[in-house]
Amino acid sequence: MKKILFFIVLFFVAKNIAAQDNAFFTWDAFQLVAKVNAKWHWISDISYRTIGISSSANQYTFRTAVKRVVNEKWSTTAGVALFRSRTSIDKHNHEFGDEYRLWQEVLLENKLNKSLVISNRFRTEERFFAATATKNSYNALRLRYRLAFIQDITKKVKFQIADEYMRQLSKGDFLFQQNRVAATGIFTTGKKTQLTAGYMWSKLPTTSQHYILLVLQKTISFKKENNGQK
Template sequence: MSKIRFCLLLFWVGGVLHAAAGYAQSPQKEVTRQQLAWFSYALTLKLHPKWSLTSEIHERRFLNPGRQHQFVLRSQARYALGENWEAAAGFTYFLQSPHDPSATQRLVVPELRPHIQFNYSQAIGRAGITHRYRTEMRFFRNTSSGELAAGYHHNFRFRYRLGLEYRLANLQERPLKLKLSNELHVNAGRNITYNRFDQNRIYTGLSYALMPNLEVEAGYLNWYQQRASGHQFYNRHIVQLAVSHKLDLTGKRKNATEQETR
């Protein structure tokens, strides 16, 4: 229980710092507030007791006016290291529309994003604590005069996410969970001058297992991001709806192998 209290303390400290950064006033500071909705679907295939493959699709939209902000395809292979540790490597194809939903120029800029990741998880009674460490290399398509140009430029980004989930109850023998997370993003690279701090994301939501292998989750995310200028920020209020689907193929592989050996 003391570990849960410690995680809650970290969430509280992160929330205080997040709020202080968001609402601190200075003569030069500019904060743009936006409302969005994020929808996602994730499919995890368990291929082996230690190996799995996860593929995701994300649609992220502004609410006022209603326009696409980002479209994301991500896939990663995951390997169980043991002692509650997991390693992953993957790739993201990212389409970035203008950050201003009212912009008349609607250039969509591709981004290619390979990453490596380590996850650590532990169960404490009805609660679970997760730590996610991710390093990304981000390749942005070049632009010129409002059009896509040849080549890419790149930078690195480091991400750490602390997560806490707590089983509130069982509804029809399936778990209803409260989920909290706080994630910090830090930029690195020669093109980064004023925004080493990239963004912070605080999330709270509820998840419910509709089936043993199918979970739906709804929540709220506050996304606070520093722009490249250093004095301009985005404060985004986001409602999220996510569906997670898991398929265990290890049994099918075992049965197929047994049939082949007969």
């Protein structure tokens, strides 16, 4: 219980620190994992990202994908996504621009010991941006690599720290796009539900942004587990 309270306090401390910066956002998401069988999963998520502590939306997102579990270490995923983003962080600007995305990833997870996992994720994204009042339509290819360490604290609580580097090819230039560093607590709240909460700092080419993260994940299974019984 003390460890859970520690993560809650850490969450609100980060929230207060980030709130002092103008480039501060909250990132709330719901993810549904549908296990067709042990090897094939269908994953969908929606998110609502706001400007600061307010109801002013900065971005709406929807993603859906198919995941193939190769073995206990390797998995691959491919999907599509739709992002609607405010064209500036000014709350009085009501224009949103659309981005359509195809994405693919490879994930490798290795246990360093009984309670610590190292995760390596490489993702590619083909991004298609629709025209807005200030920009013409354009395409981009973004490459992402994330390194994460996941430590078991208790049977129901984990702590994760992750760093993700992104580089993007657009209009003939292959440039640094952003780097994200995140610290989150992962709480198992039921047999098939999980809550992730924490803080993320994103370094962009000319500025930086702060995020408070809150993600609820629900897992469903189409095939009943037999718990070893035949």
